Amino acid sequence: MGVIDAGLFHEWSSTLTLTPYMEPAWAELVTRKGDRGGPLRLGTNWLYRNPMHGNKAAAAYPTKGVPGSDREMLAKRPGERLVLGYDEGLLASGFAYHYLARAAVRAANDWTVDQWLQHDPRLYGLILVSTGMPDEAAAEIRRVGKHERMVGVALGANGLGLPFGHPVYHPIYEAASELSLPLVIQVGSDAMTDQIVPPVAGGLPSTYAEFKVLGGQPSMTHAVSFITEGVFDRFPGLRVLMLGTGVAWLPGYLWRLDWWWKTNRLEAPWMQMPASDYFLKFMRITTYGFEWPRQPERLIRALKTIPNVEDLLMYASGWPNADFEDPDDVASKLPEDWRDKVMHGNSEAFFRWPGRAPAGEAAGRELATEPGA
Amino acid sequence: MVVKVKGREITVIQWRDEVHAVRNICPHQTQSFKGAHVRPSFTARPGSVGELVMEQGEPVLVCPVHTWSFNLRSGKCTVDESLRIRRYETAIEDGRLLIDVSS
Amino acid sequence: MASYSGPIIDLDIHNKWKLESDVYQYLPKDWRDYAEAWAAGKPPTAEGAVRSVGIRPPNLTVGSLLPNAARLVSSFPADGSLPGSDYELLREQILDKHNYWRAILNHDLGEYGQHLNPYFGVELCKAANDWCIERWLPYDKRLYAVIVVPTSMPVEAAKEIRRLGSNPRLPAVLLAGNAFGRPFGDPVYHPIYEAAAEMGLSVICHVATDRPGPQITEVGGLASNGIIYSSQISQGAMHYVTSYIVHGVFEKYPSLKVIFEEFGTAWLPAVMWGLDRQYKLLRHESPWVKRWPSEYIHDHIKCATQPFEESPDPEGMIEVIRAAEGMEDMLCFSTDYPHLTFDDPNYIARLLPAEWHSKIFFDNACDFFGWQDEARAAFGSKPAAVGGA
Numbered sequence: 001m002g003v004i005d006a007g008l009f010h011e012w013s014s015t016l017t018l019t020p021y022m023e024p025a026w027a028e029l030v031t032r033k034g035d036r037g038g039p040l041r042l043g044t045n046w047l048y049r050n051p052m053h054g055n056k057a058a059a060a061y062p063t064k065g066v067p068g069s070d071r072e073m074l075a076k077r078p079g080e081r082l083v084l085g086y087d088e089g090l091l092a093s094g095f096a097y098h099y100l101a102r103a104a105v106r107a108a109n110d111w112t113v114d115q116w117l118q119h120d121p122r123l124y125g126l127i128l129v130s131t132g133m134p135d136e137a138a139a140e141i142r143r144v145g146k147h148e149r150m151v152g153v154a155l156g157a158n159g160l161g162l163p164f165g166h167p168v169y170h171p172i173y174e175a176a177s178e179l180s181l182p183l184v185i186q187v188g189s190d191a192m193t194d195q196i197v198p199p200v201a202g203g204l205p206s207t208y209a210e211f212k213v214l215g216g217q218p219s220m221t222h223a224v225s226f227i228t229e230g231v232f233d234r235f236p237g238l239r240v241l242m243l244g245t246g247v248a249w250l251p252g253y254l255w256r257l258d259w260w261w262k263t264n265r266l267e268a269p270w271m272q273m274p275a276s277d278y279f280l281k282f283m284r285i286t287t288y289g290f291e292w293p294r295q296p297e298r299l300i301r302a303l304k305t306i307p308n309v310e311d312l313l314m315y316a317s318g319w320p321n322a323d324f325e326d327p328d329d330v331a332s333k334l335p336e337d338w339r340d341k342v343m344h345g346n347s348e349a350f351f352r353w354p355g356r357a358p359a360g361e362a363a364g365r366e367l368a369t370e371p372g373a
Numbered sequence: 374m375v376v377k378v379k380g381r382e383i384t385v386i387q388w389r390d391e392v393h394a395v396r397n398i399c400p401h402q403t404q405s406f407k408g409a410h411v412r413p414s415f416t417a418r419p420g421s422v423g424e425l426v427m428e429q430g431e432p433v434l435v436c437p438v439h440t441w442s443f444n445l446r447s448g449k450c451t452v453d454e455s456l457r458i459r460r461y462e463t464a465i466e467d468g469r470l471l472i473d474v475s476s
Numbered sequence: 477m478a479s480y481s482g483p484i485i486d487l488d489i490h491n492k493w494k495l496e497s498d499v500y501q502y503l504p505k506d507w508r509d510y511a512e513a514w515a516a517g518k519p520p521t522a523e524g525a526v527r528s529v530g531i532r533p534p535n536l537t538v539g540s541l542l543p544n545a546a547r548l549v550s551s552f553p554a555d556g557s558l559p560g561s562d563y564e565l566l567r568e569q570i571l572d573k574h575n576y577w578r579a580i581l582n583h584d585l586g587e588y589g590q591h592l593n594p595y596f597g598v599e600l601c602k603a604a605n606d607w608c609i610e611r612w613l614p615y616d617k618r619l620y621a622v623i624v625v626p627t628s629m630p631v632e633a634a635k636e637i638r639r640l641g642s643n644p645r646l647p648a649v650l651l652a653g654n655a656f657g658r659p660f661g662d663p664v665y666h667p668i669y670e671a672a673a674e675m676g677l678s679v680i681c682h683v684a685t686d687r688p689g690p691q692i693t694e695v696g697g698l699a700s701n702g703i704i705y706s707s708q709i710s711q712g713a714m715h716y717v718t719s720y721i722v723h724g725v726f727e728k729y730p731s732l733k734v735i736f737e738e739f740g741t742a743w744l745p746a747v748m749w750g751l752d753r754q755y756k757l758l759r760h761e762s763p764w765v766k767r768w769p770s771e772y773i774h775d776h777i778k779c780a781t782q783p784f785e786e787s788p789d790p791e792g793m794i795e796v797i798r799a800a801e802g803m804e805d806m807l808c809f810s811t812d813y814p815h816l817t818f819d820d821p822n823y824i825a826r827l828l829p830a831e832w833h834s835k836i837f838f839d840n841a842c843d844f845f846g847w848q849d850e851a852r853a854a855f856g857s858k859p860a861a862v863g864g865a
Contacts (some may be wrong), residue, residue, distance in 0.1 A: 024702040033522040052760055161706065162697035167423070190696050199694050200718075201711035203658045204687075209720045211759040213750035217711045218696035221704060225696070230422030244797045248749055249710075251796050252742020261441050262452040264702045265540060265818075269425060270417040274452070275703065302799035303743060303792045305792035402823040408549035437549030438818060440542070 001340055002080025003287045003327045004347035006185070009087040010074060010116055012108070013065035015039040016282075021107035021114070031106035034180045034350030042104045043091025044194035046140035048211040051317035055087075055208075055324055060320030064193045067320035075120055077112040077319055078327055080344075083117060083124050083351060084152050085184060085243065087321060096194035101130035101159070102140070109144045117149045122350065124151045126146070127185055132159025134168060137275060138175035152241070158190045158218070161197035166250070170234065180352045185242035187289065190218040193306050194240060212323075216245030216289065224292030225350030227278040227340050228268045239282055239350055244289040254279060286352055287330050287342065295335040310338040313344045353372065375407045378474050383461065386411050386445065388432040393445045395434065396459035400450070404438040405463045406416065411435070414444065414451065434458070480825035480833040483577035483855065485841035487780045488682070488737050488810035489570070490584040491612055491621075494559035498611065502603035507596060521603075531600060533590045535685045540818055541702040545714045546778035551814030560584050562716040568814050573619060574821045577838070577854070579681070580619040580648065581612055582737070587684040589626025589633070592766035597626045600635075605640055613645050622680055622778050628687065628842070631655060631832045633634060634671035640717050641675030649677050652684035657692050661719030666728070673729040678685060678844055681716060683709055683738040703771035713739035714747050721751060726776045733844050737780040738817070741807060742793065745800035748773050774802055778844055780810035782819040790827045804832045808841045 012018055016039055021029040030040040039268045050057060062070035086092075089123055092104035098269070112125045124281065127139035127144045144150055153176050160168060165183065176183055191199035196319075198204070200214045219242045232238060256274040261268075261275040271278070303309045315331075318324040331339050375383045375397050382397035384406040392430060397406050414431040418424060433442040442451045443458050450456035462473040493499050493665035500511050514529055540546070550569065551559035560566070564606065571579065601624045608621045623640050625633035632647075640646055650673045651660060658664050660681060672679055679812040686692040693712050699705040706776075712737045726732060751769035759765050797803045813817050822836075828836060842851045 001577055050757070052660050052757055055836060092800045101804060111861060160694060160697075163699065164696070166697070167699060191554050197697050198692070200715050201653055201695050201708070202660070202713075203656070203662070203692060204713035205659065205661070205715060205718065205722075207722050207758070207761040209751070209754040209761055210715070210722055210753050212757070213747060214711075214715055215720055217708075217714070221694075221696035221708050222605070224704045224707055225700070234420075234422050238643055246750060248746035249714075251787070251792065252710075252785040253707070255742070255787050255793065256710070256783075257703070259783065259786060260703045260706045264706070265442075265452055266415040266425070267701045267703060268424045269415040291746055291753055293749040294746075294752060298801070299749065300743075303793045303794045353667070362831060401521075402820045404820060405550070408552075410543070410549075433542070437544065439816060 001344045003315060004083070005077065005079040005327070006083050006241065006314040006347045006350070007085050007086065007288055008066045008074070008077060008082055008319040009089070009321070010084045010112070011066050011068035011086065012111065013069040014185060015042045018042060018107040019324040020110055022103055026103040028099070040190045042095070043088070044096065044192045045096045046188065047087065047090065047193060048200060048208045049192045050322060057320050057322050063210035071116065071119060075122075077317065079234060080122065081124060081150060082122050083126065083347075085126050085186070086128060087188070090154070090186060090188055091127055091192060093190040094159065094194050098130065098132040098159070099278050101132055102136050103182065105130045106140060108355065109140065113144075113147055113150075115336065117147070118344055124149050126150070126152045126154040127181070128154045128156055128336055130159060130169050131155060131157065134171045138171040141172065141175040141179060141181065144174070145181055149355040150181070151340060151353060152184055154184050154186070155193055156189065158197055159196065160194030161195060163229075164222040165227070165231050168228040170231065173231055173235045173238055177238050178194045182241060182350055182352065184241045184243055185219050185222055187215040187219065188244045191215060198369050206299050213291070216242070216246065216249075219245040220249070220253065223279060223283055224275070226282070227263075228272050230268070230366045232282045233270050233272065239284065240284065241284045241314065241350065243286045244318065245285060246289045246291045247285050247313070248291040248299055248302060250285070251290070254306065274333045282349055284312055284314050284346065286314050286316035288316040292333065299309065300333075300335060310340060310341050311346060314350065315340070315343045340365070375405065378472055381474065383474075384409065385472075386434060392463045392465065392470060394461040394463050395443070395445070395448070399436045399438060400456040400458065401436065401439055401440065401441055404436070406434065406436060408437040409434050411445070414442075414465070429434060430431070430466065444467070477678055478824060478830035478833070480837055481575060482834055482838060483575055484578055484809065484821060484837045485810050486570070486579040487680070487808045487841060488782060488812050489566070489579045490560045490813065490815060491566070491581045492558050492578060492584040492674070493531070493607065493675050494557045494561045496748060499531055499600070499603050499607045503599055504605040507599045508646065510596065515691045529600050531604075532594070533587065533685055533687070536621070536705070538699055538702050538705040540789045543562070545818065546816045547589070548814045548816060549817055556601045563612070566618065566702055569776050570811060571616065572815070576618055578618050578620055581608060581619055582650060582680065582682055583608065583624055584651075585682060585684040586622065586624040586650045588624060588682040590653040590655060590685050592687070593656060594626065594628045598629055601626045602636060605636065609643070609646070620645050620647055622646065622650035623677070624650050624652065626655070627651055627665065627668070630667040636669035637668065637675055637677065641677050643673070644736065647677060648680045651679060651681045654686040654692050659719035659721040660716040661725050663723060669725060669729050669732055675730050676731070676846070678730065681713070681736050682735060710743040714716070714743050717744075717773060718751060720777070721765060721769045721772055722758065722762040724762065726772050727764050727766065733776050733778065735778040735780060735808060737810060738782060738812060739779065740783055740785055741779040742785040742796055742804070743782060744773070744779055744803065745796065745824045748800060778806045778808050781807050781824060782810040782812045783817045784824055784827065786821050793827070794829060804835055805840060808844060809837045809838045809845060
């Protein structure tokens, strides 16, 4: 069975790559710096950058352009299906000037269809949205979601500085759910300079190494927010992939979550089952980001304390980031009976692949895989 | 109120005009129910998120330690149905409370 | 799983004042006037308590959605005073009920230094320490206490540590509340560790009100319910652990030991493995990191067991601990009495393998405080008597 890579990153090298896809007025705004100084870089900044090599793999630099911008190079990545997300490109969704962020993500989505999906049948895309204006994000999902090779939604930056389950974001989930599109949340969603929401608890870490270890924390909060603020009760067809967040914290986290759900259950009486059951049913986690110990089997041992944990995990390379992992590297560290699911089956069930998307909630139920089913 | 009947500690609870009696051990960490609070069960309107609604006819006993709640009619823990508390039938006769601890 | 009848050291009990004036009487006169001015001219409450600016600074609301003021109902004294203020109840419900050798009084929660007026905070810490020494320690020789310090004024905190640190009944410094929005390993806090190391004291980092508040703990945005708020508590501790490594705290203060309390424990392997995985990068950014991070963590860091992550099958949590090599040496039992998240000692004993009992209930704490000699004097060379299953 072929490998599905649930997360590798395609990037535009220059703003001028996207300006052809923008309305003329926006194109003019971002280029008007003139011949000197170059066009405006379409995105805010990461709080943290890898000081050793900018966080991109040395071998991933093309002769021209940035890592992830060269289609031929990306096409060499192994896998039967490659789901194109963004790493640097997420920054466009985080621009504090919301209207510009909207223009940028629109252009990015059109560019993805035109320059990537049309050219290689193995490539699939995620609709990038700017969450700073949830109604606009919903409109973008409805606009682009008709394209059958767009298989999910990249939520991108936390545009309003609130946990993603907050009701203000619900229009986005309504649109995604209507079109049977799952969501992807990613490390870095809360780690941009155009934000005042903390990306790590207890203050800002001083080092990139710490950010690598702790950067999944906002996604942990977003997961509980989805679960307790009724997102999955309102939109039972929705699924959410956590990309790059790591997984070693998961067992204790689920148990702690249930403890508090039991104590504080009356804060969320619309929940139909224990909080951890929602996590197992609705959330997924990529292998990219795993905190592999020096003896990798220790992580597997800890994960096995969750029944059917292999149903939660989806292989993603994270290419062209410096810590990307080839399929064989990951598969060799997994128990043999996990491999088919993690390398293929769970991603097969998760994304809205072409030809399997009748509209509405029926589609959601079709996508739904009960853990262990 | 906690009473001792035939060597067993039993928590007696009054809820409106009903009297309930349960074994005085919480199945979570085996703590006493002494001082426990009783309230209606919280529920939700189907399909509705964001409103808190109480089910006035369904009393739950809230453990005074970690606040797990137990449906007083069935004895089942509302957050973990595999846990139950032992219930005893009660009756009021000539102003006295009778608790059936047989079986 | 077996029960445990050997001696217990409880790393976390929260003692409290009956009246705020009990603490204020230890303030210098001007600060006492400041504290009580609010009440001037007004009748005291029905209980006779003096209303004041408040010993505890104000806190987030979502954490307060817990019932019974987040306290065990049984710990509310009959005279209407506050949970944790009654020694007799503490003795009856915990100290005498179980085989207690020693217990650490951590105040409730000791974050007096988090007042936005830092000068008041400094004075309150001193007053609270004096109150605890004079009013609590004499009750029972099993009681030991922390030195409460204002994290907002590290140099003042160091002075307080040096003032009281030679008292053998005060074996640790309490870090309650992150005042700067910097993780606890940050150099801004190092005067505290310098003083603690000098005085031979350990450091207890306990969950508490941070300052200014949610901006420090609430990643991804403000938590809008208590489930989100409480389930994310471990996140701060994860960062504090990494910060001790990247800022070289254990290289600078090789004798220092730190314990994290009320943050849980199951997150610790994720941090150890995550940091080890970034070893090269870590050393590139922090050249004073000389050993594997997990080794520093094993040697210098412990976690209190409460609130124990209760896996549906008790084996689950034990497996997680076993997966991380040597983690059973890093856990110290605590109850968190009289808080609602209380862990009963017998319950925890049944969840743990018998071969870990004496470590987790006793030996690891002796290692943390340097009480090995005293333990030997009290019990001979093998103190723990494990009861039958």
